Amino acid sequence: MTSLTTTQNRPSPDLVEEDLTGAEIVVRALRDEGVEHVFGYPGGAVLYIYDELAQQDAVKHILVRHEQAAVHAADAYSRVTGKVGVALVTSGPGATNAVTGIATAYMDSVPIVVITGQVPVALIGNDAFQEVDTVGITRPCTKHNFLVKDVRDLASTLKTAFYLAATGRPGPVLVDIPKDITSHKTHYHYPEKISLRSYKPTLKGHPGQVRKAMQLVTGAQRPMFYTGGGIILGNASGELRKLVRTLGAPITNTLMGLGAYPASDRQFLGMLGMHGTYEANMAVQHCDVLVALGARFDDRVTGNLTKFAPHARIVHVDVDPSSISKNVRVDVPVVGDLQQVLLEMNQILAENGQRNDPQAMQAWWTQIEEWRQRDCLHYNQDDRIIKPQLVVQKLFELTGGNAIVTSDVGQHQMWAAQFYGFDQPRRWINSGGLGTMGFGLPAAMGAQVAEPDATVVCVTGDGSIQMNIQELSTCLQYNLPVKVACLNNHYLGMVRQWQEFFYENRYAMSYVDALPDFVKLAEAYGHIGLRADTPADVEPVIREALRLKDRMVFMDFQVDPQENVYPMVPAGAALSEMILV
Amino acid sequence: MRHIISILLENEAGALSRVAGLFSARGYNIEAMTVAPTHDPSISRMTVATRGSEEIMEQVLKQLNKLVEVIRVHDLTEGPHIERELMLIKVHAVGQDREEVKRLSDVFRGRIIDVTDRSYTMELTGTGEKLDAFIHALDPGMVIEVVRSGASAISRGAKAI
Numbered sequence: 001m002t003s004l005t006t007t008q009n010r011p012s013p014d015l016v017e018e019d020l021t022g023a024e025i026v027v028r029a030l031r032d033e034g035v036e037h038v039f040g041y042p043g044g045a046v047l048y049i050y051d052e053l054a055q056q057d058a059v060k061h062i063l064v065r066h067e068q069a070a071v072h073a074a075d076a077y078s079r080v081t082g083k084v085g086v087a088l089v090t091s092g093p094g095a096t097n098a099v100t101g102i103a104t105a106y107m108d109s110v111p112i113v114v115i116t117g118q119v120p121v122a123l124i125g126n127d128a129f130q131e132v133d134t135v136g137i138t139r140p141c142t143k144h145n146f147l148v149k150d151v152r153d154l155a156s157t158l159k160t161a162f163y164l165a166a167t168g169r170p171g172p173v174l175v176d177i178p179k180d181i182t183s184h185k186t187h188y189h190y191p192e193k194i195s196l197r198s199y200k201p202t203l204k205g206h207p208g209q210v211r212k213a214m215q216l217v218t219g220a221q222r223p224m225f226y227t228g229g230g231i232i233l234g235n236a237s238g239e240l241r242k243l244v245r246t247l248g249a250p251i252t253n254t255l256m257g258l259g260a261y262p263a264s265d266r267q268f269l270g271m272l273g274m275h276g277t278y279e280a281n282m283a284v285q286h287c288d289v290l291v292a293l294g295a296r297f298d299d300r301v302t303g304n305l306t307k308f309a310p311h312a313r314i315v316h317v318d319v320d321p322s323s324i325s326k327n328v329r330v331d332v333p334v335v336g337d338l339q340q341v342l343l344e345m346n347q348i349l350a351e352n353g354q355r356n357d358p359q360a361m362q363a364w365w366t367q368i369e370e371w372r373q374r375d376c377l378h379y380n381q382d383d384r385i386i387k388p389q390l391v392v393q394k395l396f397e398l399t400g401g402n403a404i405v406t407s408d409v410g411q412h413q414m415w416a417a418q419f420y421g422f423d424q425p426r427r428w429i430n431s432g433g434l435g436t437m438g439f440g441l442p443a444a445m446g447a448q449v450a451e452p453d454a455t456v457v458c459v460t461g462d463g464s465i466q467m468n469i470q471e472l473s474t475c476l477q478y479n480l481p482v483k484v485a486c487l488n489n490h491y492l493g494m495v496r497q498w499q500e501f502f503y504e505n506r507y508a509m510s511y512v513d514a515l516p517d518f519v520k521l522a523e524a525y526g527h528i529g530l531r532a533d534t535p536a537d538v539e540p541v542i543r544e545a546l547r548l549k550d551r552m553v554f555m556d557f558q559v560d561p562q563e564n565v566y567p568m569v570p571a572g573a574a575l576s577e578m579i580l581v
Numbered sequence: 582m583r584h585i586i587s588i589l590l591e592n593e594a595g596a597l598s599r600v601a602g603l604f605s606a607r608g609y610n611i612e613a614m615t616v617a618p619t620h621d622p623s624i625s626r627m628t629v630a631t632r633g634s635e636e637i638m639e640q641v642l643k644q645l646n647k648l649v650e651v652i653r654v655h656d657l658t659e660g661p662h663i664e665r666e667l668m669l670i671k672v673h674a675v676g677q678d679r680e681e682v683k684r685l686s687d688v689f690r691g692r693i694i695d696v697t698d699r700s701y702t703m704e705l706t707g708t709g710e711k712l713d714a715f716i717h718a719l720d721p722g723m724v725i726e727v728v729r730s731g732a733s734a735i736s737r738g739a740k741a742i
């Protein structure tokens with residue numbers, strides 16, 4: 001399995017100076033790949049690698065407190081920088097702990113390379129100490145994975161792993177390295193280029209299809225752009241802005257696409273989907289041409305498929321052909337990389353000067369503004385109990401909208417998405433596809449390592465934060481001044497909301513009793529803890545946290561336990577059938 | 582509808598389980614699956630017999646193509662093709678039955694490849710239906726065991742897939 005036939009595999013001996021051990025090769029390869037940070041946790045099977053890591057300082061290692069966190073941190077590091085994130089864990093329990101992180105990255109198409117230790121080759125299959133079939137376990141949640149059984153394949157396998165992770169539709173790639181391989185020696189040669197006969201992603205959109213798409217778009221009376229994580233992953237935000245502004249069309253982003261188009265722009269209608277805005281969902285349901293760019297028609301977005309965008313002809317651009325016409329039949333499919341395809345689209349517009357009918361557009365905008373008047377995100381803040389929305393709104397104002405915001409999973413995640421207006425890509429880091437509670441704090445660490453000077457805020461809940469709370473210790477060890485904003489509603493709020501709406505208020509196991517005192521907990525970990533009990537406390541607490549620029553601060557906001565996320569499209573309903581406040 | 586899909590993939594450990602895992606993880610039906618190296622030992626060819634609507638088949642082909650080790654995927658049922666399956670079947674054969682079984686085997690162009698005083702083992706090739714028909718033609722009590730290879734298939738004409 002190690003040698004996916006590459007154009008050139010083994011080095012010719014005269015190219016290299018001396019033999020290196022497998023462990024040395026791993027570290028050299030990371031360096032040659034330009035990797036500056038690795039998140040990991042040691043154990044028997046990776047001791048040779050750790051021994052090498054410790055003897056150099058080009059590749060810095062961040063010691064987490066749980067392997068899941070290492071992978072989330074590497075994942076967020078990648079989402080912030082656009083580079084491939086790297087995690088290193090040991091065999092057996094190290095690898096199984098990493099699986100949730102890997103699946104999280106897989107669902108959101110994030111390029112990371114995970115290196116796992118394995119028992120020595122001779123012991124594989126023997127139920128050896130700390131042996132699991134890592135390649136078998138991770139096969140369905142990696143883009144690809146490798147078991148290296150010969151040290152001579154190690155360098156080219158690592159190169160292939162980085163190449164696969166970053167190209168086409170990105171994703172996690174795992175390289176499982178048995179312990180004995182890390183002590184065997186061979187010539188080191190890191191291939192410059194990889195070419196695989198079985199893997200050739202289509203990057204350039206078919207010119208005929210792109211033209212057809214633009215014809216449909218400019219001919220529309222009620223065009224609507226629906227863009228997703230692919231814009232961010234493909235660094236296509238600049239071209240997207242140009243296209244959408246040139247056309248003057250309305251645009252919505254998925255949860256994964258927030259920041260691709262500036263939230264502060266008038267043409268932006270907010271997020272769509274289950275907890276999307278009234279105007280975005282209505283516009284999707286009433287448009288005559290829907291332009292889906294790097295979005296995968298997830299069930300949280302489409303609602304009832306048979307009633308989705310009933311009047312629309314659909315253009316869909318995606319680098320992964322299997323995303324196209326998977327859930328919704330599209331009229332003009334374009335397979336390609338968004339940066340390239342959008343560039344082509346902008347060129348076509350510049351050349352032919354075609355634009356949508358201005359009168360039709362005006363009528364369309366009048367209708368949209370009417371929907372916008374509904375003010376669907378409105379909430380009532382009194383002076384007694386903190387509304388969670390207020391916290392996010394204040395965070396937005398007081399950070400000038402410039403923070404990197406990570407989140408966990410639940411109601412707080414939706415409020416963060418709704419109330420923090422992202423004007424730039426790679427600033428909103430959350431687990432959308434897998435919805436992994438416990439993502440937020442380690443993600444904030446990865447983001448902070450990537451951008452030491454940025455304000456990094458982790459918006460979390462009382463449930464989620466406890467799924468990786470141990471990482472407060474990592475924050476201290478590496479001086480990561482992450483700001484945690486816990487919207488503490490004493491509930492697994494998202495679960496409670498569903499129980500309120502769909503299970504007749506039977507709050508089965510969604511009340512979180514015996515919560516720790518998060519302020520004291522933060523202090524016990526060597527950080528600063530602040531609590532806000534009333535609406536008047538919110539702003540001072542945030543100001544104080546931001547003032548403590550170099551400290552990790554845990555803000556515990558005691559928020560309204562009964563608050564719900566609105567709008568909400570119940571599962572199975574059409575997008576236009578929203579529950580509104 | 583039934584489809585026969587040919588897959589060329591890197592002949593590497595694990596490639597087979599990637600394809601099998603894909604079918605089970607995504608809930609695609611597998612009627613039969615065969616695999617062996619081709620004349621190029623670095624490439625294996627797999628034949629999968631499956632069923633599904635047009636939408637599902639489109640996804641099956643796209644998902645297979647997406648596997649990093651898959652070099653080429655082709656739905657043979659889109660054009661003229663030939664399908665063959667090998668069956669080894671062992672039956673009780675005593676007294677009068679011996680003649681009867683032999684005659685039946687001749688009719689189906691089978692070959693008797695092992696004989697004891699109480700049994701015959703035969704080899705038959707053909708489409709799945711032909712093999713089914715042979716089994717049905719036998720008295721059910723006679724069959725001792727059956728081994729079938731699953732379908733192998735190739736397109737008609739001079740070109741490779």
Ligand SMILES: Cc1cc2nc3c(=O)[nH]c(=O)nc-3n(C[C@H](O)[C@H](O)[C@H](O)COP(=O)(O)OP(=O)(O)OC[C@H]3O[C@@H](n4cnc5c(N)ncnc54)[C@H](O)[C@@H]3O)c2cc1C
Binds near residue numbers: 231276298434436
């Ligand atoms: C509690 C909860 C509630 C949620 N509610 C909502 C909601 O209300 N609204 C919502 O939108 N989501 C919601 N989600 C998220 C949802 O589950 C999905 O994760 C999300 O909608 C998928 O976003 P996406 O379509 O942008 O796809 P992504 O998962 O971001 O996929 C990206 C797509 O772009 C393609 N791509 C990648 N790179 C490129 C490139 N360079 N060029 C071209 N294409 C590329 C990929 O092939 C893929 O098809 C919720 C999640 C949770 C946990």
Ligand SMILES: Cc1ncc(C[n+]2csc(CCOP(=O)(O)OP(=O)(O)O)c2C)c(N)n1
Binds near residue numbers: 408435460463487495
């Ligand atoms: C690991 C994991 N387990 C369970 C769930 C299901 N789940 C989704 S949201 C949620 C509640 C989250 O509670 P909290 O973190 O307090 O956030 P809130 O909704 O209260 O803002 C749960 C249990 C999940 N997404 N992830």
Ligand SMILES: [Mg+2]
Binds near residue numbers: 462
């Ligand atoms: Mg909660």
